[in-house]
Amino acid sequence: MSAYETLDPADWEDLRSLGHDMIDDMISWMKDLRDRPVWQPMSIEQKEEFFEDLPDRGIGPQKVYEEFRSEVLPYIMGNPHPRFWAWYMGSSSIQGALADFLTSVTNSNAGAGNHVGQLIEDQVIQWMSEIVGYPKMAGGIIVSGGSMANFVGLAVARNVYSGHDLRSEGLRQSDRQMTIYASTEVHSCNQKALELMGIGANYFRRIPVNDDYTIRIENLRNKIAEDRSNGFHPVCIIGTAGTVNTGAIDDLENLAKVCEEEDLWFHVDGAIGAIAMLSDHVRPQLKGIERSDSVALDLHKWMHIPFEAGCVLVKDRKQHKSTFQLTPEYLQQNVRGLASGNDWYSDYGIQLSRRLKALKIWMAVKEYGVLKLGRMISRNVEQAVYLASLVSEDPELELTAPIGLDIVCYRYKPTEGTYDLNALNKEILIQIQELGIAVPSYTTLNGNYCIRVAIANHRSRRNDFEFLIQATINIGQSIKEDFVI
Amino acid sequence: MSAYETLDPADWEDLRSLGHDMIDDMISWMKDLRDRPVWQPMSIEQKEEFFEDLPDRGIGPQKVYEEFRSEVLPYIMGNPHPRFWAWYMGSSSIQGALADFLTSVTNSNAGAGNHVGQLIEDQVIQWMSEIVGYPKMAGGIIVSGGSMANFVGLAVARNVYSGHDLRSEGLRQSDRQMTIYASTEVHSCNQKALELMGIGANYFRRIPVNDDYTIRIENLRNKIAEDRSNGFHPVCIIGTAGTVNTGAIDDLENLAKVCEEEDLWFHVDGAIGAIAMLSDHVRPQLKGIERSDSVALDLHKWMHIPFEAGCVLVKDRKQHKSTFQLTPEYLQQNVRGLASGNDWYSDYGIQLSRRLKALKIWMAVKEYGVLKLGRMISRNVEQAVYLASLVSEDPELELTAPIGLDIVCYRYKPTEGTYDLNALNKEILIQIQELGIAVPSYTTLNGNYCIRVAIANHRSRRNDFEFLIQATINIGQSIKEDFVI
Numbered sequence: 001m002s003a004y005e006t007l008d009p010a011d012w013e014d015l016r017s018l019g020h021d022m023i024d025d026m027i028s029w030m031k032d033l034r035d036r037p038v039w040q041p042m043s044i045e046q047k048e049e050f051f052e053d054l055p056d057r058g059i060g061p062q063k064v065y066e067e068f069r070s071e072v073l074p075y076i077m078g079n080p081h082p083r084f085w086a087w088y089m090g091s092s093s094i095q096g097a098l099a100d101f102l103t104s105v106t107n108s109n110a111g112a113g114n115h116v117g118q119l120i121e122d123q124v125i126q127w128m129s130e131i132v133g134y135p136k137m138a139g140g141i142i143v144s145g146g147s148m149a150n151f152v153g154l155a156v157a158r159n160v161y162s163g164h165d166l167r168s169e170g171l172r173q174s175d176r177q178m179t180i181y182a183s184t185e186v187h188s189c190n191q192k193a194l195e196l197m198g199i200g201a202n203y204f205r206r207i208p209v210n211d212d213y214t215i216r217i218e219n220l221r222n223k224i225a226e227d228r229s230n231g232f233h234p235v236c237i238i239g240t241a242g243t244v245n246t247g248a249i250d251d252l253e254n255l256a257k258v259c260e261e262e263d264l265w266f267h268v269d270g271a272i273g274a275i276a277m278l279s280d281h282v283r284p285q286l287k288g289i290e291r292s293d294s295v296a297l298d299l300h301k302w303m304h305i306p307f308e309a310g311c312v313l314v315k316d317r318k319q320h321k322s323t324f325q326l327t328p329e330y331l332q333q334n335v336r337g338l339a340s341g342n343d344w345y346s347d348y349g350i351q352l353s354r355r356l357k358a359l360k361i362w363m364a365v366k367e368y369g370v371l372k373l374g375r376m377i378s379r380n381v382e383q384a385v386y387l388a389s390l391v392s393e394d395p396e397l398e399l400t401a402p403i404g405l406d407i408v409c410y411r412y413k414p415t416e417g418t419y420d421l422n423a424l425n426k427e428i429l430i431q432i433q434e435l436g437i438a439v440p441s442y443t444t445l446n447g448n449y450c451i452r453v454a455i456a457n458h459r460s461r462r463n464d465f466e467f468l469i470q471a472t473i474n475i476g477q478s479i480k481e482d483f484v485i
Numbered sequence: 486m487s488a489y490e491t492l493d494p495a496d497w498e499d500l501r502s503l504g505h506d507m508i509d510d511m512i513s514w515m516k517d518l519r520d521r522p523v524w525q526p527m528s529i530e531q532k533e534e535f536f537e538d539l540p541d542r543g544i545g546p547q548k549v550y551e552e553f554r555s556e557v558l559p560y561i562m563g564n565p566h567p568r569f570w571a572w573y574m575g576s577s578s579i580q581g582a583l584a585d586f587l588t589s590v591t592n593s594n595a596g597a598g599n600h601v602g603q604l605i606e607d608q609v610i611q612w613m614s615e616i617v618g619y620p621k622m623a624g625g626i627i628v629s630g631g632s633m634a635n636f637v638g639l640a641v642a643r644n645v646y647s648g649h650d651l652r653s654e655g656l657r658q659s660d661r662q663m664t665i666y667a668s669t670e671v672h673s674c675n676q677k678a679l680e681l682m683g684i685g686a687n688y689f690r691r692i693p694v695n696d697d698y699t700i701r702i703e704n705l706r707n708k709i710a711e712d713r714s715n716g717f718h719p720v721c722i723i724g725t726a727g728t729v730n731t732g733a734i735d736d737l738e739n740l741a742k743v744c745e746e747e748d749l750w751f752h753v754d755g756a757i758g759a760i761a762m763l764s765d766h767v768r769p770q771l772k773g774i775e776r777s778d779s780v781a782l783d784l785h786k787w788m789h790i791p792f793e794a795g796c797v798l799v800k801d802r803k804q805h806k807s808t809f810q811l812t813p814e815y816l817q818q819n820v821r822g823l824a825s826g827n828d829w830y831s832d833y834g835i836q837l838s839r840r841l842k843a844l845k846i847w848m849a850v851k852e853y854g855v856l857k858l859g860r861m862i863s864r865n866v867e868q869a870v871y872l873a874s875l876v877s878e879d880p881e882l883e884l885t886a887p888i889g890l891d892i893v894c895y896r897y898k899p900t901e902g903t904y905d906l907n908a909l910n911k912e913i914l915i916q917i918q919e920l921g922i923a924v925p926s927y928t929t930l931n932g933n934y935c936i937r938v939a940i941a942n943h944r945s946r947r948n949d950f951e952f953l954i955q956a957t958i959n960i961g962q963s964i965k966e967d968f969v970i
Binding site: 016023027029031050052054060077096100115120130146147170172177191203326356370371430458 | 490491492494497500501503504505507508509511512515532535537540542543545546548549553557561562563564571574576577578579580581583585586588590593594597598600604608612615630632633636643654657658662663674676678681682685687688783792811813821822823825836837838839840841844845848851852853855856857860861911914915918919924926944946
């Protein structure tokens, strides 16, 4: 047996032992996360030394794992840490990682074929449909994340509303230029999708927002009317359920109404907020999501599934399939055998071969149940309110935006004197990161640079936020004199 | 500690024990693969019973794993098995699955930020560039698979050659209709990409092939000339390095010449064959690949990385970036801190949040070295020749296409009598699958249904092919009378 060379381990028992070590190391690592810096940078020298020539001969699995432990593990991004609140990411879990291990060992192709993978994905899509209030047999697919989920939803909208055989004839043969609508706070991935689809960023209409960063419905209606009178072809409104800057949720109920009246596709970018349908506190704010035509979710965010786990739902399954189905000879489906079935997931998205990402979602929902997942979301929302109260109570801090969902934006502002507040807050944030205290990110709102805390983290506790606030003030006070103007 | 509810395990030691069980079970499962059926179908009753209501409360990790073992594991696709040769997939490995476990525990976002994930992906892209003969600093990104790799390459081609500001203005504002060229054997994902990009399938010119299923260069030149004279805008030729039906490799050297003379983008769909640059036997057939502008690879195929691991390389890094870069406020890059760096992978593809797929590739290259990975490829090519010799030697079998790379197409054809050969071979194939003997797939070439054996499998041995041939003949002889015409 051992004489026959394969990519399997030379010695199965050695590998078993290595696997056990990995389990032990990673469980200890996850358990003791709080005792380590959230993030630490690599030096320029370390970065240069990282690279090596393409190796002719291998060093075996044990030595590779040693390199992982010494050269990789200390310098990861850090998002599983209880005080990581940058951009908008999930925190992962050992259980989710084990599910990914099982997914990779078995390595089924979720794009095609008659095997259990399809049932697992069907089940997850049905559950997600139920969560957002869609019919049970809605279309949908698990994708890499919010960017791809929005891409798929918008592609269906484009094709359904094109008015001609767009798949065959392309956009150049359209009689009118399509236009798409969203607020100025819409996530950039939607623009990227529209550019890639050939619609053009200039025809993506960004509508101003209210003080709470939600889309102004009247401006939207006016712009649609103006576009129609100028010969454009309005096709789709994107509502945002949880903007990336401040967590604002557009008035989905009213957007649904506009779409119905104007005969437009209603797509909801719910990458941040749609899964908060699981939270009793948030659900009422999402009213109207069930009236959309498609919705993008991101389960590697607030559901903490390890990357990647996005999901798009399309209410009309046939419309979804008609955008993506393409069946050449070698994909002809049979009545029996592995190639049987008539509804493969490769007919619902870009990919043909697909990792069975649905397995880890299926396992997480079963392990936790949705009530617990909902409690984790509700707690983050409460923590945002708590953090905002800490900010409000301190005379040297100010909130720079209303709290939306679980996102708090604030800045340090000494009570007296004149400072370059943008530069000062930028330096405070970087020191907080470099000292390994916490990792918030930042954004600029109305010209003000601010520290942005996106609390999609099931490990965060109240004292983590107290720690952040104390660090902000301490660092601010110690460096502010360098920023006097 | 335990009073504070998180998604971490209620008892870390219980989870440690579960993790060890999974390692033991999966190693035994992988080691004993050969003793089990390649694939087995679920009954209709089993499928119906699989579904359950969205659970309010969870059952914990141990019970979920029990469900995985009893309800999922027996009914997976089966591609790690030594006699799985359907479509074109990789075989995975325990080591690759462990790498996926490490990826998910640490859960870095490979789309953005100053962390080691970016270096790992840089390193993998550099290695892949070296493998295909590209300059070291070529652009590239790890993607979900061949479909997305082709999508990215074609998107860059479209934007670079559009002749106007396509990202802003879209395709409707183009002055001429773009046309793209490939052979009739090109993979369907390229058509899907062109449809999604808004170019339209009608403008994807499928050029006839030679007897060896490679593109006819003269027909290609003629079609380009004809299109130009009719006012079309030829933009890109897609060369295929390993067609999905028969493994044919287009004459890449001559395609590069046509592209240079005609000023067209040269994209190589190398999802099946490009990584065979590692094989001394195959490399000479791929000559010219280094002259392309972009190339798609699929490392979850012939490199056996677990799903998903595709790769696209774009020779001109700036052209690649200019197609995808989009930087809103919340993604502004800094000089220090986690958000430092100026070359994030989200600027090179559709996704913003990205799983660090590069880690498992990095670990595999280091563990095995490229010589061993090349030997695995070469051996599959030799096995295809061996299988073809078995077919040729048997009077009741016939090859239905030349052997390309590692793909053999054949059919059962009794020496006497008249049979519905298509129906007969279809039934033979399904019985081979249903009996768990082997899993080849099928295709139709010149109207002939044939059994297609794609040997991208590091576990296959010579006697596995003897077993397949014997089963084909045995089943064929036992059922042929039902197919007399």
